[in-house]
Amino acid sequence: MDMPYDGHEDASDEALLLLYGSGDRAAARALTLRLTPRVLGYATRLLNDVAEAEDVAQEAMLRLWRVAPEWRQGEAKVTTWLYRVVTNLCTDRLRRRRGVGLENIAEPADDSPGVEARLQEAARLRALDLGLAQLPGRQRQAVVLRHIEGLANPEIAQIMRISTEAVESLTARGKRALAAILAGRREELGYNDV
Amino acid sequence: MSDRATETHGLDALLDLARQTRAEPSPALLGRVYADATAELDLHDPQAVALPHRKKKPVAALVAAVGGWPAMVGMATATVAGVWIGISPPDGLVNLGGGYFYSETDLYFTELMPTLDGFLEEEQ
Numbered sequence: 001m002d003m004p005y006d007g008h009e010d011a012s013d014e015a016l017l018l019l020y021g022s023g024d025r026a027a028a029r030a031l032t033l034r035l036t037p038r039v040l041g042y043a044t045r046l047l048n049d050v051a052e053a054e055d056v057a058q059e060a061m062l063r064l065w066r067v068a069p070e071w072r073q074g075e076a077k078v079t080t081w082l083y084r085v086v087t088n089l090c091t092d093r094l095r096r097r098r099g100v101g102l103e104n105i106a107e108p109a110d111d112s113p114g115v116e117a118r119l120q121e122a123a124r125l126r127a128l129d130l131g132l133a134q135l136p137g138r139q140r141q142a143v144v145l146r147h148i149e150g151l152a153n154p155e156i157a158q159i160m161r162i163s164t165e166a167v168e169s170l171t172a173r174g175k176r177a178l179a180a181i182l183a184g185r186r187e188e189l190g191y192n193d194v
Numbered sequence: 195m196s197d198r199a200t201e202t203h204g205l206d207a208l209l210d211l212a213r214q215t216r217a218e219p220s221p222a223l224l225g226r227v228y229a230d231a232t233a234e235l236d237l238h239d240p241q242a243v244a245l246p247h248r249k250k251k252p253v254a255a256l257v258a259a260v261g262g263w264p265a266m267v268g269m270a271t272a273t274v275a276g277v278w279i280g281i282s283p284p285d286g287l288v289n290l291g292g293g294y295f296y297s298e299t300d301l302y303f304t305e306l307m308p309t310l311d312g313f314l315e316e317e318q
Contacts (some may be wrong), residue, residue, distance in 0.1 A: 032227045041217045057227070058223065061227045124211060128208050
């Protein structure tokens, strides 16, 4: 996709969204490039399915485009709003998907010439995804938002509509559970290498 | 280092790795997202999409039928002037209707030009 420099790179997400709401197509380009990777990354971690995650990412961005004309400045952070939409969309899909086993989680597509380090990296990440998939939904969301998306607890609390203390509890329990799940795969994960 | 510490350290490293290897959206996905954005803009841009034909309201239809608002203003002015003249006619205005029915003056029709036959007879 050809998206040239448009001078919007330094603008905040909210400024871009307000510009888009007033009809600025360059702002749409900048927001697409800036936010789609984040939305897709989070959805992929929650769903473990790239095609489904792409659908969720597109749907979440569509909702952002639609809310733009009525966006009230200073009321919420754009990314917080987006993460919440993605969380809800993924939760709906996971509920519909209930009963699908872990064996259905796709192998990572990596057809590039075999670089051993890269393959091992992919194996580690796949093990992590399998571990995350075994966590209860809320713990998985909290762990991904805190430790992979790198958000602060107060923002996660807004996304999940719970207290900051509840976020701390969820991430702590989630991380302990994840460590226990992955404990039997030390060799595969290369714990001894890190 | 205990097993637990090793696992925690290993998990932290694994989570760091996951953070650094974010899924990259495909050009096709970026294209779809951007296409959605521009389609939404077009929905709200009156110049981008032709407006559907709207049925005119009765008043608008009447105004259009008489030639628009300038013609309507002229007609209104003439109507007001006519009503005013009816209520309070100027002194010099003859009451033509009243004069026709109730005038004390008799009116006669006079043949100003004889018929052609009579004219010819006189010539002979």
